[in-house]
Structure formats: C-alpha cells, structure tokens
Amino acid sequence: MNGVINDMEQIFTLTKNTPIAKDVYRAVLRGDTSRITVPGQFVNVKLDGFFLRRPISVCDWTIPFMGDEGELTLIYKVVGKGTDAMSRLKEGAELSVLTGLGHGFDVSASGKRPLLVGGGVGTPPMYGLAKKLVRAGISVDVILGFNTAEDVFLADEFEALNDLYEFGCEGFEGKKPEVRVYLTTVSGETGTKGFVTDCVPKIGECTHYYACGPIPMLKALKAKMAETFPDAEGELSLEERMGCGFGACVGCSVETASGFKKVCTDGPVFPAAEVFCE
Amino acid sequence: MADIRTRLGDWTLDNPIIPASGTFGFGQEFAKLYDINILGSFSFKGTTKEPRFGNPTPRIAECTAGMINSVGLANPGIDKVIAGELPKLRGIFKKPVIANISGFSIDEYKYCCERIDKEDGIGIIEVNISCPNVHAGGMAFGTSPEAAAEVTRAVKSVTHKPVYMKLSPNVASIVDIAKACEAAGADGIALINTLLGMKIDIKRRKPVVANKMGGFSGPAIFPVAVRMVYQVYEAVKIPIIGMGGVASAEDVIEMMMAGASAVEVGAMNLTEPGICPKIIGELPGLCDSLGIENITDIIGAAHC
Incomplete structure (x- = not known):
C-alpha cells in the first residue's frame, strides 16, 4: 500500500492523547508532517471500524528535521462514536492519516x-x-x-x-x-x-x-x-461533512461569490467576501 | 504470472479495474497521488446538460461499512466538461475513458450523448438511469423496463460509441430492466448504482443528510451487487461491468465469477485513495494462487 500512493497518506504514531476540556482531547502524533505547509490545513484520520475518515484541523506541527520525524498536534471534540473511539486510543497506536489537506490561512x-x-x-x-x-x-x-x-x-x-x-x-x-x-x-x-x-x-x-x-x-x-x-x-x-477530504467526492460543496467551491480543496479557508453572501 | 487483461466488446483493457463515476472526479485529484494510467480505465463524474450544484449540504453520512451520499450529480455541465475537463484529462490519462452521462429527460440524455459522441478517447458511454424523469412525476428511468428501454433507444440513435446502461438496484426485478436495455440495443450493462438509504442522527432526531435520503455504497452492499450481477449474467448476452462495494482483489475475482467482464471500484477510493493500485498490484498473484491463467476465463465461472 505505502509506496504505491504518494506522500498524502502517512502512518503516524500516537504519542499523547489527553483530555484538555469537556469532551475535548489533544492528540500528539509523530510522523512525516512535510505536506503540512500553512496553518489552517487539515488531516483526515482513519479509525479502525469506521468507514469514513475523520477530518481534523491541524492545531500545531513541527517539520521533520535532521532525520527526526515531525510532530503533529490535533485537538478534537468527542461528538460521536468515531471521535469517542479516537479518544480511547493509547500511546503507540498507529494511524493512517491523509495529511496536508486543503488551503489554509494566508x-x-x-x-x-x-x-x-x-x-x-x-x-x-x-x-x-x-x-x-x-x-x-x-x-x-x-x-x-x-x-x-x-x-x-x-x-x-x-x-x-x-x-x-x-x-x-x-x-x-x-x-x-x-x-x-x-x-x-x-x-x-x-x-x-x-x-x-x-x-x-x-x-x-x-x-x-x-x-x-x-x-x-x-x-x-x-x-x-x-x-x-x-x-x-x-x-x-468553513466546516462541512466530507466523504474524502481531497476533492474527489464533491460532498462538501459551498456556494461562493465566484461559483461552487469544494470546502476540502478550495478551502477550508475562504476570503470572507466570498462566502455567506446571501 | 496470470494475464489480467480483459475485454469489453472490442475494447481490451490492461486490467479489469475501473474507478466508478462520482468517486474519481475527472481524474485530476488521483493523478497527483499515483500514475492513473495503470488503471483499466475510469468512469468520469456523472455529467448532465446544465451545470449543477447538486443537493443542499450536508450530503454525506457514515454508515456501518459504507456511506450515504446525496451529492445529487454536482457537475460543471456537458459543455464545460467537453471544453475544460476532457482536454485536461487527455493530458494525464492516455487510455480511453468511460463517459458517465445522466439526464432528467430523454432529450437531455440525447443531447449529452450526441455531444460526447464527437469526442475522441471515449471507450464507452455509461448511461446512468437512476435519475428521476421530470416529465413522469419524478419516477426514475431505471425503475421501469419501458423507460429504461426508451432511454437506451434514444441514446443509441445519436451515438456510434458503445453504450452501457448503468442500472439502479432499487427495482423489483433487475433482470427485467437489463433484458429491456439489451433488447433496445444496449452494448453492455453496468451495475449496481447505489442503494437508496437513510441515516438518522438520534440526537437531532433528523436524517443526517439535508436531502433526507441518499445513495448507500461501500463494502456493505457488495453481496447485493454480486447477487444482481449473477442474475443479470444469466439473462443477457452483452458484457457486464460489475460494481458495488468492491474493496479487494478477492472481491474483483468474486464479481467476475458472478459474471462481470470488468469491475468498478467506488466508495473505497474515497477512504483509501490507493485502493485501485493496491488491487491491480495484488490481482496477478491472487490469480496465480487460484490457478487462473487468464482472468477472462473466470467471467461467469460461478454459473453451472
């Protein structure tokens, strides 16, 4: 599997997964973060037993340096079974992550x-x-x-x-x-x-x-x-329910001043002047 | 090593693996991930006469071993597809592609297929008849043998390209629909489209997707798809493209044994974007281990 597909899919290792507020957890993962280039991008996390991945915004990250892996910080809220399962994952768990998705902040x-x-x-x-x-x-x-x-x-x-x-x-x-x-x-x-x-x-x-x-x-x-x-x-x-997170399914469309856009690849960050124009 | 080439009519494909319409866009997103020329072909995003935003959002819901989508044929419209997407597509994909066409009236199907007929690099026109007929109270064309035959005849009258009718599983008798399409001149049958489903958010006490209902796809529907391909294979002589929940090389073999000459992979592309290269990589070895020399030998092998 790995090697066939490009660097969008990476295996990350969970190093921390701790509650920081009511139903809110901070997960720290180690892996190749090199596709994350600007704040506001997101990743799409595969969880065992769930068909769709969970899109989660990147809170913080470090880039791989001198042979060291990068570190990725995700903060997520438990809103359903998937995120509940994620909150129960232990340190050392390996997760398939589609990384560096979307256009972030300028x-x-x-x-x-x-x-x-x-x-x-x-x-x-x-x-x-x-x-x-x-x-x-x-x-x-x-x-x-x-x-x-x-x-x-x-x-x-x-x-x-x-x-x-x-x-x-x-x-x-x-x-x-x-x-x-x-x-x-x-x-x-x-x-x-x-x-x-x-x-x-x-x-x-x-x-x-x-x-x-x-x-x-x-x-x-x-x-x-x-x-x-x-x-x-x-x-x-913006946030929207997504099927894939990388532009293939067109599930997360939004109407903007310059036409239909995909939240996952054209966004999630949009100029304020372009959205909520009704 | 086993020979995994297959045929759809006169067209020889390097392998039977075809990403399904609506899960692969016009190829651009996946071309960034792997060399899409390793695919047998792919079926591009369902295209209509006019540009469509599709249904209101949210239009995706997760289910056990699958998902519901109510995207609603969001697409740029046939003119922009021909002027914009096809030239870009030819830059990244060197094999014939499958043109997926949808319509809400007989005239719309004809219009789109007439336009596509003039284009090069189209291996097959795959006609989606799961759409509601706006001139018949919204009943889907694919739910009656007469309407399915009418679309088939209309499309065949405007194109010389092979026409495969893509059938809806939400019918009383899939066999009757397939036979009607064959009798009306279809060159092949593609099945199954998504199953009509619903997911309810028990906290909000409302369906998850704004459209309430949507198409259910993913590994959960695979046995239904295999059964329908099996039944249709017994009833028609034209080639079948099988699809519905395919997730592995084993599933591909099973679908071909049921009667498919080629196999489309749908929802799995969305959650495991490397699924098609993975299956193509595993298929020759799996054939070897099953004693299959030519993959075409197993088409319909489960019928005895």
Missing part, C-alpha cells in the same frame, strides 16, 4: 496587527496561525469564544505565545510581538460574558482578520467586522 496578508477569532472546537487552527505570525514578529489580537468555563481550552497557550520571542524568533529586530487574548464565554463564568462579536469593539484597529468556528459565529462575525472595521478583509475557515 499569513502574508496579515497586515500590522491582525485579529484572530476562534470559536469552540474551531479554536485549534488559530493557535498554529498565531504561532506562525508571532514567529514572523507580528503582534496579534485573539478573541476566543466558548460556551462555559469547562469548555475553555488553549487560552493559556495563546497567552504563552508572548514568551515565544524569548526562545528565539528567528531574525527580526525591534519590538517583541504581543499576543492579546480576549476570552468570552456564553455563561460568563470566565472571561467576558457573551459572544466573540461582543469583543470586537475592544480591538483598537484591524485591517485583516482570520476566524474558525461554527457557521452562525462566522456569519455574525463577518457582519460585526463589516460594521466595526469596514475596510478589514477576512479569511474564514
């Missing part, structure tokens, strides 16, 4: 101080994006939205990116990039009570934003941004 379009918005289980890809931006010396505002306190994850990790600079961001001089995190919960137990859109007016200025989260959140955010920062351009990462 880091070069960030502007001076981009806004990153993550809602619920849409938060993980925003972490990899924030890390990439901070590494490039760019300060970011991050709005995170969750339902309740027990759903919150990654907020501390985003804060910790403030220290990333100390550990050797390559090559830029001058000001240390800042990561300002605005946490919201619907319940109000922690952070600001409300939705991610309630935090948008707290941002000083914004010419570019990135977001991933539930469709209603993305729609509300697009409207709020248009009202608050009319000149800001956005990139939204």
Whole structure:
C-alpha cells in the first residue's frame, strides 16, 4: 500500500492523547508532517471500524528535521462514536492519516496587527496561525469564544505565545510581538460574558482578520467586522461533512461569490467576501 | 504470472479495474497521488446538460461499512466538461475513458450523448438511469423496463460509441430492466448504482443528510451487487461491468465469477485513495494462487 500512493497518506504514531476540556482531547502524533505547509490545513484520520475518515484541523506541527520525524498536534471534540473511539486510543497506536489537506490561512496578508477569532472546537487552527505570525514578529489580537468555563481550552497557550520571542524568533529586530487574548464565554463564568462579536469593539484597529468556528459565529462575525472595521478583509475557515477530504467526492460543496467551491480543496479557508453572501 | 487483461466488446483493457463515476472526479485529484494510467480505465463524474450544484449540504453520512451520499450529480455541465475537463484529462490519462452521462429527460440524455459522441478517447458511454424523469412525476428511468428501454433507444440513435446502461438496484426485478436495455440495443450493462438509504442522527432526531435520503455504497452492499450481477449474467448476452462495494482483489475475482467482464471500484477510493493500485498490484498473484491463467476465463465461472 505505502509506496504505491504518494506522500498524502502517512502512518503516524500516537504519542499523547489527553483530555484538555469537556469532551475535548489533544492528540500528539509523530510522523512525516512535510505536506503540512500553512496553518489552517487539515488531516483526515482513519479509525479502525469506521468507514469514513475523520477530518481534523491541524492545531500545531513541527517539520521533520535532521532525520527526526515531525510532530503533529490535533485537538478534537468527542461528538460521536468515531471521535469517542479516537479518544480511547493509547500511546503507540498507529494511524493512517491523509495529511496536508486543503488551503489554509494566508499569513502574508496579515497586515500590522491582525485579529484572530476562534470559536469552540474551531479554536485549534488559530493557535498554529498565531504561532506562525508571532514567529514572523507580528503582534496579534485573539478573541476566543466558548460556551462555559469547562469548555475553555488553549487560552493559556495563546497567552504563552508572548514568551515565544524569548526562545528565539528567528531574525527580526525591534519590538517583541504581543499576543492579546480576549476570552468570552456564553455563561460568563470566565472571561467576558457573551459572544466573540461582543469583543470586537475592544480591538483598537484591524485591517485583516482570520476566524474558525461554527457557521452562525462566522456569519455574525463577518457582519460585526463589516460594521466595526469596514475596510478589514477576512479569511474564514468553513466546516462541512466530507466523504474524502481531497476533492474527489464533491460532498462538501459551498456556494461562493465566484461559483461552487469544494470546502476540502478550495478551502477550508475562504476570503470572507466570498462566502455567506446571501 | 496470470494475464489480467480483459475485454469489453472490442475494447481490451490492461486490467479489469475501473474507478466508478462520482468517486474519481475527472481524474485530476488521483493523478497527483499515483500514475492513473495503470488503471483499466475510469468512469468520469456523472455529467448532465446544465451545470449543477447538486443537493443542499450536508450530503454525506457514515454508515456501518459504507456511506450515504446525496451529492445529487454536482457537475460543471456537458459543455464545460467537453471544453475544460476532457482536454485536461487527455493530458494525464492516455487510455480511453468511460463517459458517465445522466439526464432528467430523454432529450437531455440525447443531447449529452450526441455531444460526447464527437469526442475522441471515449471507450464507452455509461448511461446512468437512476435519475428521476421530470416529465413522469419524478419516477426514475431505471425503475421501469419501458423507460429504461426508451432511454437506451434514444441514446443509441445519436451515438456510434458503445453504450452501457448503468442500472439502479432499487427495482423489483433487475433482470427485467437489463433484458429491456439489451433488447433496445444496449452494448453492455453496468451495475449496481447505489442503494437508496437513510441515516438518522438520534440526537437531532433528523436524517443526517439535508436531502433526507441518499445513495448507500461501500463494502456493505457488495453481496447485493454480486447477487444482481449473477442474475443479470444469466439473462443477457452483452458484457457486464460489475460494481458495488468492491474493496479487494478477492472481491474483483468474486464479481467476475458472478459474471462481470470488468469491475468498478467506488466508495473505497474515497477512504483509501490507493485502493485501485493496491488491487491491480495484488490481482496477478491472487490469480496465480487460484490457478487462473487468464482472468477472462473466470467471467461467469460461478454459473453451472
């Protein structure tokens, strides 16, 4: 099997699989990550006993270096039998993964101080994006939205990116990039009570934003941004049920301003101006 | 080593393995993964007269050993397929391809097949008659022998290319439909299309796919497909392309023993994109171990 097909399918070894919030797990896998090139891409994971693979966004990754394998971090929520089975996998389990799928975020379009918005289980890809931006010396505002306190994850990790600079961001001089995190919960137990859109007016200025989260959140955010920062351009990462994840089945189509697109290969990240135009 | 070449009418294929329509696009996605010229052929995405978005999303649901799709024939339309996809396809695939054509009226089938008839590099026109006839209260053409025969005659009147009718399994008698197509001039039969199925989300208390129902495919339907190929083989003399849940080289042999001259692989391409090269690689060795010298010797071998 391997060797016949190109590097899209890789076998990864699970090294960690731990709960980090209610029904949310962090899986760390080792394997060839070289097809993952930009934040916002996803992988499609084969689980024993399930016909379809599980598409999961890449939270973070390291590239293979000096003969060392790369490391892939996935954060996923248990929503059904498949993800439940995944949460029960033990360290050392080997998984077939279709890797480096989809078009991710355009880091070069960030502007001076981009806004990153993550809602619920849409938060993980925003972490990899924030890390990439901070590494490039760019300060970011991050709005995170969750339902309740027990759903919150990654907020501390985003804060910790403030220290990333100390550990050797390559090559830029001058000001240390800042990561300002605005946490919201619907319940109000922690952070600001409300939705991610309630935090948008707290941002000083914004010419570019990135977001991933539930469709209603993305729609509300697009409207709020248009009202608050009319000149800001956005990139939204969409989710849809997929058959294959690599463009063959056309199961995950979306209507955009420039015609029908596949979420898996044309996206999952689309310009905000292209989607939710009705 | 066993000879795994097979024939569909006058056309000799290097091997019997053909990715099925709707699981292989127009070849571009898989050409990035492996040399698709190792395939016997492939059947391109079901094409209609007009461009179609297809059904609303979500349109994919998982089931035990299979999946439901309600993609609904999303495709760029015959004009864009001929102007855009076929030239690109010829750049990556050097063998004749199978043109899968769908329609919602007799005229639409005729229009599309007339257009495809003028194109080079088409080995077979595979006519999908599982679509609803908008002029007959939405009843699928493939559910009545008369309607299936009518499509067959209409298509045959506009093309000299071999026409294979792709049958729906959601019928009372698959044999009657196959015989009607043969009598109307079909050059071959392809079966089975997906089984009409449903998956309900027990938390939401609603069907998973927006269209409520969809086509059920995957390894779960394989025994149904083998049974239908077996029955149709006894009833017609024209060649059969067998498909439905094929997942291994063993399945290919089984399908051919039931009566298929070639075998399409569908849903498995989506979850195991290397499945076709894997089967093609394993087939000669499997034939050897079963004492098969020429794979064509086993077509219909299960009939006695």
